[in-house]
Amino acid sequence: MVTSPRPDSPTTASRRLPAARALCRVLAGRTARLAAGVHQTWRRSLQVRVVTITLVASSLLVGGFAYLIADKLTNILLENAETDVLLRLQNGSDYASKQFNLYSQPQEAQLQDTIDGTVNYLAGGDPAQTSGVVVAITADNFAGFIEPRTSPDVQVRPLIGPELRAKVAAGKIAHQIRTGTLDGQRTKYLVYGSPVPTRFGQVELYYLVPLARQDATAADARATVVATGAALVLLLGLLAALVTRLVVTPVRVAARTAQRLSAGLLDQRMVVNGEDDLALLAASFNQMATNLQRQILRLEEMSRLQRRFTSDVSHELRTPLTTVRMAADLIFAERDEFDPAVARSAELLQAELDRFEELLTDLLEISRFDAGFAMLDSEPTDLVPVVHRVAERLAGLAERVGVAIELDLPDSPVIAEVDPRRVERVLRNLVGNAVEHGEARPVRITLGMDQSAVAITVRDHGVGLKPGEEKLVFNRFWRADPSRARQTGGTGLGLSISLEDARLHGGWLEAWGAPGQGAQFRLTLPVRAGDRLTTSPLRLVPADATLPFGGPRDGGLLAIGPGSGAGALAVGPAEGTDRAEVNS
Numbered sequence: 001m002v003t004s005p006r007p008d009s010p011t012t013a014s015r016r017l018p019a020a021r022a023l024c025r026v027l028a029g030r031t032a033r034l035a036a037g038v039h040q041t042w043r044r045s046l047q048v049r050v051v052t053i054t055l056v057a058s059s060l061l062v063g064g065f066a067y068l069i070a071d072k073l074t075n076i077l078l079e080n081a082e083t084d085v086l087l088r089l090q091n092g093s094d095y096a097s098k099q100f101n102l103y104s105q106p107q108e109a110q111l112q113d114t115i116d117g118t119v120n121y122l123a124g125g126d127p128a129q130t131s132g133v134v135v136a137i138t139a140d141n142f143a144g145f146i147e148p149r150t151s152p153d154v155q156v157r158p159l160i161g162p163e164l165r166a167k168v169a170a171g172k173i174a175h176q177i178r179t180g181t182l183d184g185q186r187t188k189y190l191v192y193g194s195p196v197p198t199r200f201g202q203v204e205l206y207y208l209v210p211l212a213r214q215d216a217t218a219a220d221a222r223a224t225v226v227a228t229g230a231a232l233v234l235l236l237g238l239l240a241a242l243v244t245r246l247v248v249t250p251v252r253v254a255a256r257t258a259q260r261l262s263a264g265l266l267d268q269r270m271v272v273n274g275e276d277d278l279a280l281l282a283a284s285f286n287q288m289a290t291n292l293q294r295q296i297l298r299l300e301e302m303s304r305l306q307r308r309f310t311s312d313v314s315h316e317l318r319t320p321l322t323t324v325r326m327a328a329d330l331i332f333a334e335r336d337e338f339d340p341a342v343a344r345s346a347e348l349l350q351a352e353l354d355r356f357e358e359l360l361t362d363l364l365e366i367s368r369f370d371a372g373f374a375m376l377d378s379e380p381t382d383l384v385p386v387v388h389r390v391a392e393r394l395a396g397l398a399e400r401v402g403v404a405i406e407l408d409l410p411d412s413p414v415i416a417e418v419d420p421r422r423v424e425r426v427l428r429n430l431v432g433n434a435v436e437h438g439e440a441r442p443v444r445i446t447l448g449m450d451q452s453a454v455a456i457t458v459r460d461h462g463v464g465l466k467p468g469e470e471k472l473v474f475n476r477f478w479r480a481d482p483s484r485a486r487q488t489g490g491t492g493l494g495l496s497i498s499l500e501d502a503r504l505h506g507g508w509l510e511a512w513g514a515p516g517q518g519a520q521f522r523l524t525l526p527v528r529a530g531d532r533l534t535t536s537p538l539r540l541v542p543a544d545a546t547l548p549f550g551g552p553r554d555g556g557l558l559a560i561g562p563g564s565g566a567g568a569l570a571v572g573p574a575e576g577t578d579r580a581e582v583n584s
Contacts (some may be wrong), residue, residue, distance in 0.1 A: 046251075047244045054240035055233060062229035070222040077214040078190075082175065085192045085209050089173070092122040093194045093205050096137065100198040106145040115149050115203075122205075123151035134182065134189075134208035136160075140169070141201055154182045159189055159208055168193035168204045177211070187212050250278045254285050266293040317360055321353075328353050365497055376504050378529040381420045382413040383454060387447055390427040394435060402440040405431070409447045416454045417529040422501040426509070427456065429494035430521045434460035437519070448537040452527055453507075455538040459520040465513025473511055474499045498523075508533060512541050520545075 041048055099118050103111045115137055123135045136156045139146040150156050159180040167174035175192040182189075188211045196203045253270055260268040269289060270282040332350045335343040365374075391405050398405050427445075434443040441461040448455050465473065472478045476496045502509035505525050513519035524536040 047241065047248050050244045051237055051241045055237045058233045058236040062233055066222070066225040066229045069225050070218065073221045074214075074218040077218055078211075081190055081209060081211065081214055082192075085175075085190060085207050086173075088122075089192045089194050089205065089207050092135070092207070093196050095122065096196045096203075096205055097198065100196065100200075100203065104199045106139070106142040106200045111145075112147065115146065119149045119151045132210040132212070134206075136206040136208065137196070137203055138206070139201075139203040140165075142203075146203070156182070156206065156208055159191055160193070160206060161191075164191060164193055165204075168195055168206075169202075171195050171202070182208075188215060247278070250282060254281070257285070257289070261289055261292070266296060315364070321357060321360065325353055325357070359493075365493075374500065374504055376529070377419045377421070378417045378505075379420070380415050381418050381423070382415055383418070383423065383447060383456070384409050384414055386420060386424050387427065387445055387456065390424060390431055391445065393428065394431050397432070398435045398443070401435060401438070403435045403438040404442040405435070406442050406444040408444060410449070414447055414449045414454055416449075416525055416527045418505060418525055419501075422504070423523075423525070426498040426501050426523055427458070429498045430456075430458040430523070433495070434458045434462075434519075434521075437462040439463065441518075446538060449527070450535075450537040452531060453524055453533055453535065453537055454527060455522055455524045455536045457520055457522045457538050457540075459518065459542055461518040464515045464518050465511070466515055469513070473513075474509075506530065506533065508536070510540050512545075514545060517545055518542075 042052075096118050099114055100111070103114070119135050119137055123133065134150055134152065134154060134156055136148060136150040138148040159178045159182075161176055161178060164174050164176045173192070173194045175190065177188060178191055179186065179188045181187075190209045190211055192207045192209075194205050196205050250270070257268050257270050266289070269286045272279050272282045272286065328346070328349050331346045335346040338346065387407065387409060391407060395405065431443065431445065438460045439462040444457075444459045446457045446459070448457075474495050476493055499509050502523060502525070506529075507523065507525040510522045510524070511519060512522075520540065520542050522536065522538060522540045524533060524538075526533055
């Protein structure tokens, strides 16, 4: 026979404990989500905050007012009851004193009957006391001769406290409020006591007045005040919600309209109703939007004309440049037959024509980027030969300035879907800048690859970048040291074009630099065209760099991430670079 465990057995308890913990976790999660939702609503909704503050403030104000009114009303009812009972007590004490003064000894035979008649008279002639008032005469000093009498005949001794009895016995009029049970009903009583002087001594007269009617009246008053206060609070909440909605709705409309304007919908406007302050706000907002649209269109037209002018000038300069180039080549070829001054002039003319031609080529390329006409011609390319070609082409310049170019390339091919012409141009600009600023120290080119990205870093050990210069390094025609003579005769557009080439690939072009520690540029491209980059296989900050406290950001890190737009700069690690730095 199989027996089930008892409810209080250890097995049952061990099963209930995980269930209770799971229930607690579920309740805690729901409470946390609810609290988060309330917090989010509180932060985002001005109307909720105003209505909540109004409800809380009005509730406190109305609650305090209701408490004062109810307390004042209760005190008034109690004071009226006390005044009435005190008057009756004084009249009753005088009447009883006159009746009892007929007797000089407490043991006289007619005294007890006189006490009974006096109690019934003071009770209003109704021994049943339908009004609820209880009249009692006691004589504790003459307990053997005089018996206490009450009208109606109930036990009142529990309602007369020792303190009250002692004060009345001492000859004082006193009162107290006591709660007791008479005739099976528990009621609050106002008990007043007064001494009654007689020829044979002192007796005590007590009036016990039930406060049920006063309590009921006070309770009704409190209920009425609370109901009125609650209705007033709700009315104030509704009024606050209505007023806030009248103010918040135009603000929300203005916020949505501003969002649409920022998204490029420049024809969005607010509806103007009436002539009040909100209508003035809407009209002013519409006027601002109109002026903004007009200014943006003007700037766009100016930018379009500027790009067209640059493109047209660049194309138009091609023809005279070709003619001047032919003549200059002819003069340069015959320079040995000229005197030294003319020969030197021919050489300078040839060098400046080369630089002018490069400038025209870069201007045409920039104009294509600005106009959005640049196209990517991707194909599977081995980047190892590309790096070798760049190093070979710049070997003469490096030898002339005393800089050694070091290569750190993998033995196996590094294949990626890229535009080889653009990638080679980017590397040529990066390596050329590194050689120019290398300060006769080696320049190292490193190539790395993982499953989703390829990266190339160019490291120099020159003067580096000063704080703030990392924000300017990719600007057009910017130079770190304007007084520095260019060795390569560059145009000042190389890094700007390189940035556009990297963005066109969906990649990153990032720079790090620190004063006295040189600089390092990193080009990261996706292995497959169109993929989104998340990490880079190579570090941006060199392993031999000494960073100040606070990390790469303090060392002058510049990151250009995808989606930042042409020429957009962001100080700090770009999207994905934090993970690349941690994982490397």
